[in-house]
Amino acid sequence: MAGYESEKQTGQHDAACKTNLHFTQPIRCIVKLGGAAITLKSELEMINEETLQKVSEQLRQAMVASSAKPPGMDWSKRPGKPDVSCNSEEFGDHSVLDCRRFIVVHGAGSFGHFQASKSGVHKGQLHKPLVKCGFVATRISVTTLNLEIVRALAREGIPSVGISPFSCGWVTSERHVKSADFSIVAKTLDSGFVPVLHGDAVLDEIQGCTILSGDVIISHLAAHAKPDFVVFLTDVYGVYDRPPTEPDAVLLKEIAIGEDGSWSVVKPKLQNSIELTVAAHDTTGGMATKISEAATIAKLGIDVYIVKAATSHSLKALNGDLRSSIPDDWLGTVVRSLK
């Protein structure tokens, strides 16, 4: 839900935020499926099926240890079939279901965005009928998308389980995350499943309600789960020095974050220094929050890869191939700590 994240809602991990720390085993990766990548952003509630299918396939390759494709786990009704679509013979004593510890978080894209924007859910004021109705409508829309993404992953053989931030107790206070219960996410991982969270409409202790973006969820999860790395899958190749639609836009391949939060471009070597301000990136469609959240995560010593979904570059990022060194022909943006 780009556009709703105020600067107040970004990465500061409020000391007052109550959390239960339950991540006892290492997390491999937290991956964000950007709303712009997996939906057709300008069309109401339309999934980008091709990209979602490809993303699911790459996630399966990155997560599931076995090279054999695991059995499908979406046994929903299929046209013309009266029975559940599963074949018991597929389920031998193989270990194809062992998978690396990934957490998936997705944005809303063209789900939720229209409903939230029409009603102003992000600004709160639940006593207003339009806001109250918009809250219900927004949650219906984002949970519809969550279900579709869980189904797409399950069809690929990823043991995915949908978890709504609203339902598992994420509450804000004046749009800052106030409490977030990570215990069910941790238990889900410990049981061998892949939790799939999403940008959601949530209750706010002060203003009644607001929108909690997928990016903010990721930076909070990263701070507590300390994954090996974080991948943002988006619809452009990474972070540019200006809107990527402009002809001279330069892809920033590596951004270093200082301890004081200052940013510098390491690659490419640029002749003029760039002001990587929030304002400079507002026009690139939600990049502002993404960079700010990426910086917050990188400051924790966790590498962040911002990369175009469903490309050979995204597969490298998801596989963790970039952790030792980054090939010259890799297209994307690495955000990492200077340390």
Added chain:
Amino acid sequence: MAGYESEKQTGQHDAACKTNLHFTQPIRCIVKLGGAAITLKSELEMINEETLQKVSEQLRQAMVASSAKPPGMDWSKRPGKPDVSCNSEEFGDHSVLDCRRFIVVHGAGSFGHFQASKSGVHKGQLHKPLVKCGFVATRISVTTLNLEIVRALAREGIPSVGISPFSCGWVTSERHVKSADFSIVAKTLDSGFVPVLHGDAVLDEIQGCTILSGDVIISHLAAHAKPDFVVFLTDVYGVYDRPPTEPDAVLLKEIAIGEDGSWSVVKPKLQNSIELTVAAHDTTGGMATKISEAATIAKLGIDVYIVKAATSHSLKALNGDLRSSIPDDWLGTVVRSLK
């Protein structure tokens, strides 16, 4: 999900069950939408649209104070319409959205049942590929139904919000409810929304996973939220002395529960005493658990009405009309404490 509830999983509210007590204001009613009533039980993933629509209408009449129909809150994509289907003019400064404090819990019916039964999710053993895949498939199916029910209620103008027991931290231990976080349900009510929970596949501390039935959820919620009354909407008129398909089956209109848990039929006056054992009711399709849970709730001093969905009798029950006296022509079963 009738048939999966072992006698071990019924109403005992384990002292070891960790709960957060957050219900500070009175709850009017907890209502169960029976899976058999709102779905076509013998057909995979098929909603009984007519009954669900009628049930939603009755719930709106019982919940929403205003006689005017509130605006619809499902703004999902409609065929041929590019924009969200809401009209800002509908949202004046009216108070049509004030609604009584109801909690809705629904069963699974033909959603989830097939997936769970094929894989044996209720028996646990998540290390088995079939069970692990079945868990994912079951959750996909029951959350699909939850979304459809939330949408049906929202279309009627009920500010409904879906909450999965799995996501909000219901965990079992050898099929007993071990922990259940009621705080998000309470916060949802306090914010003026109607929480909609459902029978779900959940994690189990001992056996890995199991099925948590809607009936068990209700008896736990009732014990903590202490509603004025509880309504079970089902596909038959109530509890009979034998399977209701038998020609001489007698509808038991009032069952009294003693402090020791013993049952007696108050109405009608029967010539022969009936043994209301679990076994006697097993053949009536899940009635066993329902009666057992109803008895547990009634023992708390809370009246339980078991009634056929989408009838004039269910509307009377939902409205609370039966609390003072029960009309002779009312068809249904009241289960109440002898005290």
